[in-house]
Amino acid sequence: MSTAVKAGDELREAIDADDLIAASHILSDIAPQEIASLFEQMESYPRAVAYRLLTKDRALDVFEHMDTAAQSELITLLREDEVTSVFDSLDPDDRVELLDELPAKVAKQLVRELSPQERDVTAVILGYPRGSVGRRMSPEFVHVFPDDTLTRALERVRVRGMESETIYTVPVIGTSRGLEGVISLKDLFLMPSDDLVADHMASPIFAFADDDAESAARRCVDRHVLALPIVDHEERLLGLLTIDDATRIVEAARDEDAARAGAMEPLRRPYLLTPVLHLARSRIVWLLVLGISAILTVNVLQIFEATLEQLTALALFIPLLTGIGGNTGSQAATTVTRALAVDEAQPKDVGKVALKEVRTGLLLGIVLGAVGWLVATPVFGNGIGVVISLTLISICTIAATVGGTMPLLAKAIRVDPAVFSTPFISTFCDATGLIVYFMIARAVLSI
């Protein structure tokens, strides 16, 4: 990694100094994937300069390996013929992803300049709803038939494989394009014989084209297949989702979840290259929403203002109690959000989850309550000690239960569970926790 970083620094210096010969020399020593990685970290202008220094074949290779955001920035800085040549050579699924990213006007023009056959393939993919796996699959595959011999099937892959994005997973197709199985190139290649494909193929793991891209991709990744066949509702084969595209989709979904759990929108570019204004924009909406909902806590405290005036010491524990409530809630929310993402739990499990979290929260509350009583009593007296202890027990039970069930409810009403996780739950637990705290304090201390 450190050699790549060094090459990146040298490249930038060479371009800053307009020393294009040195720059081109540096580029010729690096693998295309590494160059793509360097380019993703560079500013738009030096990147476009460096890109023009690559030979045509390498340039295409590098382009394919860059992420979509960097691709779309680069495209706007290239000459028209350069753009067409790059775009023409992309795999159809990568092309669709890039089209989704580009301004509509640029996108339209690019599709117009494709060869009619290429345009057809793109159109097939574009027929599926945004976010569906149909958009991300490759419609170019080579298939074999169940009554082929293994030798004939292997020959078929050899002849037709050139057009296919992957040849390592070979779908087996029966009458009227129905998917009947898959066979790996490894099996075909290592033991060609007169056995029939039907006797050696495996039953396929597949997804429907209008399935959510994220869940199809997770299926591909979790089940360790190199390509997932994508079918229509009559189980006719439409394309393949390859593992590298699947991994990319899963990673993007996890980035989005992590950003939401951190109360913001995901960034589209590398952090260090994102301008301050963009950073602020990705965060401000959530802060405002959370800030406004936090006004609830001000209202709750206003109700108990008289109690506070009588015993100011109660105010000392507010951040401690709301902090613990927030942490307990976000622990439960994080666990359940993940279980939902990997299909380990469904909204219908809400009863089981609630029962589990009530018990977990109660257990945590009892432990923390005991510690709280031991710590608070010597300094603030037994009255306050008991209040803190009872409040911790209640807050932990409520926070764990709410934190655990909210993501399931969000999923049931088709809202991204990650949106409902940590930050919202913290705010909710803050307000509820304060009410519980002051009610317990009034009852125990008779104020």
Added chain:
Amino acid sequence: MSTAVKAGDELREAIDADDLIAASHILSDIAPQEIASLFEQMESYPRAVAYRLLTKDRALDVFEHMDTAAQSELITLLREDEVTSVFDSLDPDDRVELLDELPAKVAKQLVRELSPQERDVTAVILGYPRGSVGRRMSPEFVHVFPDDTLTRALERVRVRGMESETIYTVPVIGTSRGLEGVISLKDLFLMPSDDLVADHMASPIFAFADDDAESAARRCVDRHVLALPIVDHEERLLGLLTIDDATRIVEAARDEDAARAGAMEPLRRPYLLTPVLHLARSRIVWLLVLGISAILTVNVLQIFEATLEQLTALALFIPLLTGIGGNTGSQAATTVTRALAVDEAQPKDVGKVALKEVRTGLLLGIVLGAVGWLVATPVFGNGIGVVISLTLISICTIAATVGGTMPLLAKAIRVDPAVFSTPFISTFCDATGLIVYFMIARAVLSI
């Protein structure tokens, strides 16, 4: 997915009813990967029963597809000869992962029962430190030479490929086992000719065996290669990390990060199958650590107790202000932790990050401060409005800066940056925020 869920329910019912013929019938209709997925969701005992109903070949296939936790549970319930046969047939890297998981006594016995050749391969992998990619690579690969013709290289892969975990990425090895390049089976297979391998191979992206498994795996995934060559410090080839193993490593690392960001330890089993006591254990340590550090906020408030007694209204805003500070801090921490994980930032960028976050935090603070003044002034008067507004500006600036730089400092001192993210930063920002709040209040309101 719903058919798989249905099959799972049917299977459990059949086993509960001791109807093993029905169970075996259900199992024969499902792909091994799907069965593995079902098994991961089942309790230990019915899983062991169901496992014995599989034919030997399918049983091995299913075992390989299960996660390590489920494998290690199953192993303890099988007869000795069953265990040995399963273990013998695992790929060496999967075997090492399982050995890491098993109780030391069971693990030792298993290694003793391996064939000498198998034991050698396992030992090679076990020679690398825990957490290194050497532990996770497959040492069984087929290689070709730069001066082979493509036709001869293809033949070599055909003859020797059986022993190799993957044959789709073929490493090219020069004198004294030095890695010189890689060539894909697709290239070899689709255009065999008398051209030399040296003229068609690509320069390799590789990792060193003692590199951290996570960063090597991320390299494989980010660069979209199906297998990453692993070399020693003389760049001699030792093995390959395949993309499915790489994806598994990256996913596990992300689960760990997500759990840490939610203030707990990651779970080893599916959520719904994790007992309440394990759930509580994965959470309690963090809650105690955070709770004890939150005592700091009680101490801070004690210092300002006199101010609070004079103006109880100040207490009303405590949860609001600490909540916004916590959210701003965790936004910055989440962004920078992710940038570190994907190598978009290094600890040496701490200056750049700090500058970026000071400006972002200030910008966010000004917007929120303005909103805060508008909302607070009509109800609580201009004095309190100004205090809230100035506090928000300061808290947001401090929280963003601390939240952004803490993960870099953690990484610099070799602590997992995720550990330092959201929860700790919240607690720190709470205490600092309260000090700032009361100091501004005293100055502005002259109390």
